[in-house]
Amino acid sequence: MQYRQLGKWGLRISTVGLGSYLTIGMHVDDDTAAECVKTAFDGGINWIDTANAYNKGGAEIALGKILKDYDRDDYVLATKAWAPMGDGPNDRGLSAKHVFEQCHASLARLQMDYIDLYQCHRPDPDTPLEETIRIMDDLARAGKILYWGVSEWPAALIQEACDLARAMGCRPPVSNQPRYSLMYRDNEAEVYPACLHNGVGNVVFSPLAHGVLTGKYEPGQPVPAGTRAADDTQNSIMMNMYWGDKNLQRVAQMKEMAGDLGLTCAQLAMAWCLLHPAVTSVISGVTRVSQLEDNLGAADATIPADVAEKLDEMFSAEQAWTP
């Protein structure tokens, strides 16, 4: 396993993290989830990503039970707020009231005293940025969180948050959590330069395009049972963003390239994300221990320059949106 500083900050996290969207506390049973966490830690992963909204608190509750067996100093726990948690007018967004209350609710579900990294799941255009910065700083001063970050924020807003926090004498965001993979490269144009300029680390989600980049979906073949693609309750983002013959054919070619390097397609896809200097870590979501064992291999994979160039050509930023 490799470890990198989160942007310019002192926190060191593994280049592969464990995620929990649709998996832990939802579609993955508790024993398998516990086994995944153990496999993650045994493999050197030192950080876990979740959100209050994942199964409406279910992911945090499941993780809280599992993580009780581990020393709190040994892992970094990241969670998020913003998404609706109820029907009330203050049950969503990034107001001081909602962020304060959800921070305490997350701590209760996680059975923890503090959150290492508290992330704003999306921007909230209805709340002044200074209100969100202030509550994040207050939570840090109260010992409830150590760092705060953002997710899927545009470059200009990240810049504004860093500038405003500095002017207010508050802690700035240390991280951004964007969607990033060979099939989704929008952040390369503006978000990554803004992050590099401000020392903000990127911990990227959906590095496998919901599983399409593993090569398990083959062009012209039926969708394998028991996969995200086969489940209509889980596959809408995947179908809308990544599915299509052209992409499946590109991945089939990529799978051969991976094989030539002694890697799996998933390892090559994740290791490619880590080539970008703005990326600190890729978040791995898994439904089986064997998938995590596979994905852990991405941390130590080396991609020769000619292969990186070929992948860049095959999945150019312009083509990334063309399924």
Ligand SMILES: NC(=O)c1ccc[n+]([C@@H]2O[C@H](COP(=O)([O-])OP(=O)(O)OC[C@H]3O[C@@H](n4cnc5c(N)ncnc54)[C@H](OP(=O)(O)O)[C@@H]3O)[C@@H](O)[C@H]2O)c1
């Ligand atoms: N900030 C945000 O808005 C946001 C949004 C989404 C996710 N996230 C975070 O990022 C994490 C990862 O996102 P994601 O789940 O979309 O990531 P992903 O890596 O693109 O897709 C993960 C899914 O692919 C399949 N898979 C993973 N490894 C595999 C392997 N080696 N071989 C075959 N299949 C494999 C599994 O699904 P099946 O087995 O079901 O096919 C798994 O659940 C989440 O858990 C969450 O923590 C954040």
